[in-house]
Amino acid sequence: MxxxxxxxxxxxxxxxxxxxxxxxxxxxxxxxxxxxxxxxxxxxxxxxxxxxxxxxxxxxxxxxxxxxxxxxxxxxxxxxxxxxxxxxxxxxxxxxxxxxxxxxxxxxxxxxxxxxxxxxxxxxxxxSNKDLEKIYILADVGLVESESDLFDGLKILLDNNVRIVQLRAKKFSTKKLYELGLKIIEFFPHLKLIINDKVEVALALKSYGVHVGEDELPFDVVRDLMRNNVVGATVHNVEDLRLSQIAGVDYIGVGAIYPSTTKPDCQLNGIEFLKKIRALTTTFIYAIGGINSKNAKEVFNAGADGICVGSGFWHAKDRIEEIKRLIHISSEEEN
Structure with a gap:
């Protein structure tokens, strides 16, 4: 009493x-x-x-x-x-x-x-002060046929005012990733390029930001190195979330929501996990993993602020139509 x-x-x-x-x-x-x-x-x-x-x-x-x-x-x-x-x-x-x-x-x-x-x-x-957008495209070089195919896709994105792109090339050397990133920035200066994992490449390119997972440098170390640039972190569990909050990352990538061809062996957490993380943080959430225009609305309804799309865009039968559908769905969520 x-x-x-x-x-x-x-x-x-x-x-x-x-x-x-x-x-x-x-x-x-x-x-x-x-x-x-x-x-x-x-x-x-x-x-x-x-x-x-x-x-x-x-x-x-x-x-x-x-x-x-x-x-x-x-x-x-x-x-x-x-x-x-x-x-x-x-x-x-x-x-x-x-x-x-x-x-x-x-x-x-x-x-x-x-x-x-x-x-x-x-x-x-x-x-949420880094001008993050609702659609974020994962440009994994393993999803495209060639550099020309990659650049064609990037042009479609910019033509439709989708500007945040994460460059992912797990098998590339640091030098090769840097050279590709430099070329992308030269061809598409208005793109908000985020580098996957390689903080040194992001710093060398002065890119918009970097995205890191639990197997890379600690989130707080990356936050210090990147200063005011965007830092994103992968969240597969509540401990990842805790570390991301301590570090003060700008957004978290939560997933995998659905099975994905980009990372077929990735831990599948699903919609309920997304809802759980949403209830625990106000940090900007990008849902990731198997997302396309057929399931994007469900992801937004579960609390995601944005969607990270990989194969859903790059392997679409019509990339232009797919990005337009995604834009329409994300616009509905703002209204």
Whole structure:
């Protein structure tokens, strides 16, 4: 059984944590990003929380007996970690406040719940700042007949305003991959080229980003090396997700959703796994694995923000028609 003093201590601690976290986020947006719109949204939430919880419970505070007061915190190595840490701190404290204020006044709890959902939307905006698009094409050299075939496909994509492409060539040497990437950038300067696995190639090309799996460099190391460029990570399980969140990747590739000819031996996780990961993160999710225009709608309905398409595009009977169908489906999801 809870006693009022214990509940007051919980509310007091989390009210402070929430308001402090919001203030850090607000100042980060104000002074680091110069983002007046989102800073204003965070400020409004901070003021509203202060007003809702404006009752005297300071007397219940007992710092000396708080068993968590000496908890150690990880040091920051990048400035964006300040933002991410305080977004998480605020989100967690809002949930605690929502639960424990039910013992005081359910109307207060309901108001905090509404604020929590508003905060989720702001958080999603803040963490989805790399202009990611709904359609992402995996250009695996094993899926095309020749370099000419690859370039023909890339032209179709750009002609239809599909710009994010991941270049994958597992059997290529580092030099050969670099040379192909350089040629693609020269021919298609408006393409947002992401390099699979090879961070050194992505850095040398100054490409849009890099995508890494669990067998490559640790996600956090890649994040540090790529600085402000896009970093994507493959997520096959909850542990992969945890590591990707700590690293602060820009998107995660979740799959395999369906059987795929690109990676026939890849672990098949399915739609339910996608739903599970969606419930655990606000990070931009690209569903991957066997996706085409016949199943893309199901993937979007399961919570994916975007789709990564490989053989579904490259092996389509009519690539132009297939990409147009995918564009139509993704456009429907925006409406």
């Amino acid at each position: 809870f006693f009022k003093t214990e509940i007051d201590r919980v509310i007091d601690a989390n009210r402070n944590r929430c308001i402090e976290g919001l203030r850090v986020v607000e100042d980060y947006l104000r002074f680091i990003r110069n983002d007046s719109i989102n800073a204003s949204a965070i400020r409004d939430i901070r003021h509203e929380i202060s007003k809702i919880l404006d009752f005297d419970i300071v007397g219940a505070r007992d710092v000396n007996s708080d068993i968590g007061k000496n908890n150690l915190h990880n040091s920051y190595t990048r400035i964006d970690q300040v933002l991410r840490a305080n977004l998480s701190r605020t989100k967690e404290s809002l949930r605690v406040l929502e639960e424990f204020t039910r013992y005081i006044d359910t109307s207060i709890s309901d108001r905090i719940m509404n604020i929590r959902f508003r905060f989720y939307e702001v958080e999603k905006r803040l963490l």
